[in-house]
Amino acid sequence: MISFSQVTKRYPGGHEALSGVSLAIEQGELVFLTGHSGAGKSTLLKLIAAIERPTSGVVSVSGQNISRLSRRAVPYLRRNIGLVFQDHKLLFDRSVIDNVVLPLDIAGFDRRESLKRARAVIDKVGLLNREKANPISLSGGEQQRLCIARALVSRPALLLADEPTGNLDAGYAADIMAMFRDFHQVGTTLVIATHDERAINALGGRTLHLDHGRVEAVPT
């Protein structure tokens, strides 16, 4: 589903976030990206979602070459990818449910059907009693779960999560990881950047360790 071939990403200013990374992730796989901060985990996720383009090498997602993807085609790629951001990227000018319904609105779904789906997913992340609230009034953990709900509402085949349990206490983190396990069990491909060792041990799955922009072999 995802393959990197000799991918290097150099940011303007010369910082090389990834150096000659090659890897492959199969459909339905659960993969953890680990490594200290600045090792290139976020960059790797951004390359998959075409938020960044590789400086050299080939990134391919669902058979599409990301470097060659036109600006016009990017939105359609992203509609199949659920993105969970470390900083949530919620919109504070609308309610919880309106945040979740946004991807469906963008994809042009029927409004009533969208609301139904949004409610189902909000229920799943345990925010149903807050659906009318403004996200600014939610706690950090609740905001994170809202972000996950928004990523899942369009039932993407691929979920990318950047530190989904960062800054969360252990209870919330376990909840969120349990949710990810559920989605993995229904066939969603998950790529999760984290350094939450407990979560990795609890969920199993493959671990890719990044060190200074290179993938290190991890004994399983």
Add this chain to the structure above:
Amino acid sequence: MMGWLRHHRQALAAALHRLRLQAATTLLTALAMGVAISLPSGLYLGLSNLARVAGNLPAQPEISLFLDAGASAEQKQALAARLKQPDIAQARFVPRDEALAALSAAQDLTDITAGLTENPLPDAWIVQPRDASRTALARVSDSLGKLPGVAETHLDSQWAERLQAALAIGRTGVWLLGALFAIALIAIAGNAIRAQVLSRRDEILVSRLIGATDRHIRRPFLYLGALQGLFGGLAAGGVLAVAGAILRPPVERLAGLYGSSFHLLPPSGAEIAVVLGLTMLFGWLGAWLTVTRSLHQVEATR
């Protein structure tokens, strides 16, 4: 198809909502646009009213052909036959009695004409040549003047030409001014939309990240620009209506002094529709330019 329609309906509703939220800004922008638009369209209105005055006068150049007092019946017939030839568009015979009657009626010279013992005016033809160009006019005038029985020809095209030339300059001016103010309009709309884009940067960014096309993101802003343009056009209509109401009495008094029943005409429905359509178009264009630029800036963070 339904999704497309819904997107448009949502975008329109969102745009209206934004405009209502910022009613004061909307009003100020509409006023700025209105003033900008009212200058070229006011000039256009003034010119078309002026052209109407000119239209009541013979704008088509004419040759006046005065007959010899002693011209024979054959000469008159020969002349009439000559004037039926294809190079003449129209020829009207004015008998001397009719000319005298018209003169005394039109210029209110009854006192003077009544004192005349005989009619001093000759018979005349008013001739419109088919080809109205300067050289053709002179040629026809010359050839007619050489016919027997013709005392004099008079080419009274000069003033009409001058007036037409002046009006043509005026019309060119309208276009020039119109083009300049169209640019101003795009700038005003673009600026107004820029503020909106900046205040919704997060939404644009997040929408892009979760799969919104540029077109989807642009749509509400385009509606915003078009609506702002529409309001600007309506404001211009208001400015012109006020200006017209102020100008009407003095213009009609002036016309009355010339013995004319002239009054200012408001623009036609079609003209109003064209102006509103154009302001909407330019508002839309301004919005398009601004949003497209910001979209590329947002994504340029890569």
